[in-house]
Amino acid sequence: MFERFTTEARQVVTQAQTDAREVPHGCVGTEHLLMALAAQPSATGAVLTGHGLTRDAVAEAVRRQLGGNDLDGDALSALGIDLDAVRERTEAVFGEGALDTGRPAPAGRLPFSPRAKKVLELSLREAIALKSRSISDGHIALGLLREGEGLAMRVIADRGVDPARLRDEIRLTLAS
16 A cells, blocks of 8 residues: 555655654554644645644644643642752652653554554545545545544544535645
8 A cells, every 4th residue: 555655645654653753652643643744745734734733733732632741840839849859859869861751662663553554544545536546645634534533533623623624625635
């Protein structure tokens, strides 16, 4: 299937891998595909950006959805705890970065979540339905919308974006 991917579609998959590794997550999810699609300098990326789905906005929404792992210095300060002093003492005893909550990403390529795999399979179906010989980033976006679940769809819904309207706009860009 990947031999049918356009350069833009391959860039989406590669960027999704990078985004998942930066968090770090143990696998590539639909949210990483959406972030990568939003970062794409293409007609599909422009449609997503037009709906407020920029890469940064999606990344921030994903962080909020997942609850974030950052220690809240103001909240701790209200309890009489000096976060800077705790961090300094902990790092002196256990080494630099001892309080960092992210776990290192595994080496090599990250696996795709079952939902993300389904999105890529559906992108092929979308390309076939539109009589396209190749799979573009737009087809991946359509596959994401067709799959209809997962963190990416929660982000889309929370931003107030109508998935049916977004789908129609992406199909129009693919037709032109």
